[in-house]
Amino acid sequence: MTSADARSPFGSRLLGAPDQSPQVLRVRVQALLTFILLTANLIGAGVVIALLLLVRPDEPLGRDFRLAHFIATPVYVGLAVVVGLVWITRRLLRSLAWAREGRSPTDRERHETLRAPRTVMVRQGTLWFVAVLLFTLLSLLTQPSIALTESIAVAIAGIVVCAISYLWTEFVLRPITARALAEGLPPAGRGSGVRRRLIIFWVLGTGIPVTALVFAALLSLAGDEQVDRVRLAVLILVLGGVVLLFGLNITTLTSRAVVGPIASVQRALRQVESGDLDVAVPVYDATELGHLQAGFNRMAAGLRERERIRDLFGRHVGTDVADAALRQQVELGGETRVVSILFVDLMGSTTLATEREPTAVVELLNRFCSVVIDEVDRSGGLVNKFMGDAVLAVFGAPVASDDHATAALRTARTVARRLAVEVPEIRAGVGVATGEAVAGNVGAERRFEYTVIGDAVNSAARLTDLAKGRPGLVLVAQESVEAAAPDEAARWRPDGTEVLRGRATPTRLAVPVEDEPAQEPAQEPADKPAGQPEQRPQASETSSA
Secondary structure, three states: OEEOOOOOOOOOHHHOOOOOOHHHHHHHHHHHHHHHHHHHHHHHHHHHHHHHHHHOOOOOOOHHHHHHHHHHHHHHHHHHHHHHHHHHHHHHHHHOHHHHOOOOOOHHHHHHHHOHHHHHHHHHHHHHHHHHHHHHHHHHHHOHHHHHHHHHHHHHHHHHHHHHHHHHHHHHOHHHHHHHOOOOOOOOOOOOOHHHHHHHHHHHHHHHHHHHHHHHHHHHHOOOHHHHHHHHHHHHHHHHHHHHHHHHHHHHHHHHHHHHHHHHHHHHHHHHHOOOOOEEOOOOOOOHHHHHHHHHHHHHHHHHHHHHHHHHHHHHHOHHHHHHHHHOOOOOEEEEEEEEEEEEEEOOHHHHHHHOOHHHHHHHHHHHHHHHHHHHHHOOOEEEEEOOOEEEEEEOOOOOOOOHHHHHHHHHHHHHHHHHHHOOOOOEEEEEEEEEEEEEEEEEOOEEEEEEEOHHHHHHHHHHHHHOOOOOOEEEEHHHHHHOOHHHHOOEEEEEEEOOOOOOOOEEEEEEOOOOOOOOOOOOOOOOOOOOHHHHHHHHHHHHO
16 A cells, blocks of 8 residues: 655655654654754754843843853753753653554553653753743842843743744654554544644744733833833834744644645545545544544545445446446346347356366366456446356446447357367357347345346347357347448358247348358257257258258
């Protein structure tokens, strides 16, 4: 089974293929997580520095403040990055050990895997909460007037880092999440899913920064009007820039997390529309989006099963009958149609069964049937029945055709010719008749089959018996020749009349115009009841005498 997009099944080539080895997946995930966590924390440190430099331009930073921060900032950031990488990545890798070992996760491991992005966010938040406390304390000890500004700056930076870490961790873990969800999705809990995710990241990317703006405005109302007006303007400009820049970043990441699963389903739907049902979407989201992906996979599996049933059904009853059954409710009953019937009957089947091994008999019958089926399908007919050593085909039902007689006669000639060349071990009589027949479903409500019943069917069977005594082993009703197209009718010539068994009036006969007979005439071994066509040559000799 192929993925909906073999190049980037998880939304990016960075994440590799669904069938990558556990070792490659572990290295990929650890490298990407390390890069993401390091980058997120560096972005946070940059936000803090920018806020501190821009928010209070009217008040220079004191010597003690600068010295304390010059020492504390690189030390804490370095320790936080190292501790964070070790604390977070080791915890993740321990909970993802099942993926590294190439086995299915337990329920607890699956739960921890699905919570991994939240775990990363919480631990990043813990480190940045400690940073808020530390740098606020340093400001209170060295320059109290800037303590509130610094605490707001560090808090906003921490929020940005937490949001980025969550979204990128969720992105990086898509291949592992897909493996965790391979055995089924957890039920969608109340209050969870896409809605909660969007609300959380609106709060992180927009709500909290805007709240900080409101808080700063309230503080300015309580201070010196001229000084606080400048501070407020600068604060609004800086925080507004943070909201615009990082709010857009977070919104973009969130939208990608939402659009990614939808896009994968969209790509897969295009493949289904083009006729490719062997498609599956990796399920890497535990929210409603994951249920959408899993739902598509169930739908595709259902379509594959329906196609398999249609193929199997078509092999038994013919593709036309199968298509008609799938398009509409199948009911008992039939309709009268003018059709052409082709009957092909093997000669000496009882002798074959006694003289050959069963497997050899089956192989021979399969070769015989393959020739008949191939030619019937080529001419647009329906192989309606296999009767041991005989095949019944109908032209003109269930799909109506104005040229069914032409198709049946052409098939009779080509079948006889191919059997003589491709299956020379056997001889078979071929007969064709055209006339009215009832075509439809016969049986009971619980089980029925599509069949044709009528005089044309009986006539074709009788003609087949008579054909076994003719040089070319092919005999058709002249009525079929008259109903055929001129170019096909020209390939046949009249061959007298015969009163078929069960009929009161003679039937005009025709045989193909051939330079050489398709098969040698032969007496069929006496494994048929008395009165069958194998007695015809003997009767002719008696008449001559």
